[in-house]
Every structure is written in C-alpha cells, then in structure tokens.
Amino acid sequence: MDGIVQLQRQLVDYNASLFHEGFLDDQFNQLQQLQDESNPDFVVEVVTLFFEDADRLLNELTKALGQPSIDFKRLDAHVHQLKGSSSSIGAQRVHRVCISFRNSCEEQNVEGCLKNLQQVKHEYSLVKSKLETLFRMEQQVLAAGGSVSR
C-alpha cells in the first residue's frame, strides 16, 4: 500500500513540475479532463498523434531548410501546423518557439530559421521525453493497483 502512495505522490509531483517549468500549460489540463471511462487512453492517444505529426513536420522543415533555394511559404505552412498542434496539446515551450519561427519565415531570415529549427527540435525532444516519463509513471501506478486522479 505504501508503495502505491509513494508512486502516486511522485506522479503528482512530476506532473506539477512539468507545468511549473513551463513545458506544459493549461491546455494539457483540458486534455486530461477529457479523459474518461469511455476514452481512458485519450491523452496518450492525442499526444502520440502529436509526436507522429511533429516528427513528420520536423523532417519536412529540415529538408526544406536544406534546399538551395528556400521556399519560405512552404516552411511557414509546416511551422503553422506544428504551432497549432503544440498549442492544442499544451506543449507551451514548443508553441513559443514556433511563434518565433513564423516570424523568421515572414522575414525570410535564413539564419533565424535555422536557429529556430534547432530550438524547436530541442524543446520538442525535451517535452517528448518528459511526457513519455509521465505516461510511464502513470502505468506504474495503475499496474500497482492505484488510480490516476485527474
């Protein structure tokens, strides 16, 4: 019993830290509140979609910035998508970098875009690793017979 309580406490603390450190914002709370008995894996499903979508978009962005002649409109379209999805799941830091990235695209600033791409890849890999840890901790609590409160 002690084990479950400790796991639950660690989970609550970890969850809180992600918000505290700005990785996640209130929109992630919205997602968590949407999870219910009819859709017990909603958060994991949506976040997984986000990971797949982000991987694809980051690939496209890398390719687009590697072209001899950069298509800024196309670049902006991809960043817009990433900005939208990161905002919708509450990945605050990724969303913020996307805003800067869009500005760089608008200014057709190649150096700026390259820097923003590095930043967005960095923030994305951080939040991805943190969310994966969060989900793993939730699984541990559930496996130990505890419940994950929302």
Place this chain on the structure above:
Amino acid sequence: MAAPSSSNWVMESPHVPHVLAVDDNLIDRKLVEKLLRNSSCKVTTAENGPRALELLGLTSGGQNTMNGRSKVNLVITDYCMPGMTGYELLKKIKESSVMKEVPVVIMSSENIPTRINKCLEEGAQMFIQKPLKQSDVKKLTCQLMNCEI
C-alpha cells in the same frame, strides 16, 4: 468569443445535435471531436473545405449524403486551411439555398479583428479562439440546444 446576438440557430426539436467539424490538423480534429462528443453531439469530421461541401451535399451534381439519416445542425471550421479557407467554406454554405440556415462557427489560433469581423459579416454565428476548451464547446452547444446554463 465574439458572437452577434441571434437566436435563429436553435434546433426545433430536442435531439442529438449533429456537428460537422472541419480542420486540416489531425490533432485539432481529434480534440474538437472529443469536446463535441463530451457535449453530447454526434460528430462528423472533414479535413478540408471541399470534403465538407461534399458531405453537406453542396458539390455540383452531388447528393446530400446526410439526407434521410441525420441533418447537420452546426458546422465548426478552422479558418486557416490550405486550398479553401474556413471563410471561403462559410461563404459557400451561406450562398447555398439548402444550407444557408445552418450555423457556422469559425475557429482560429490568431486573434485578428479584421478577420473576425469579416467572418461575422459573412454570417458566421461565432468566432472561437484556439486552442479549443471544454467551456467554449459547452457554451456553443448550449446555445444550439437553447438550454439555460
């Protein structure tokens, strides 16, 4: 949210509202679908304007595929979509004789007053800022079903 005062979009009889949600972003589609289902709506999603028009039976030579089964009570669409924007979709719906009474709600991540006004002038019922929250959708569906909060 910005909305003109209007009560002409209340459904005649109490039944499950059928909402057509249009968005090119997969994550946003999944989110809006869940939000609407949580507000007791039946949901159909489309990933672009042309597909939405097809589902509404507004393409030339097309049939209203919803007919007989379940009429659409509300269209909620993203503004920024490649090809046909949400604004263009709104116009097409409002220009049609069959669908012009259907309320259309526009969503956008960008809060641009000229954009909002343009949509409201074209007949949009409401403009909602993304990211979408449960409270936004509850407000929307409550108006649709004319319930008192």
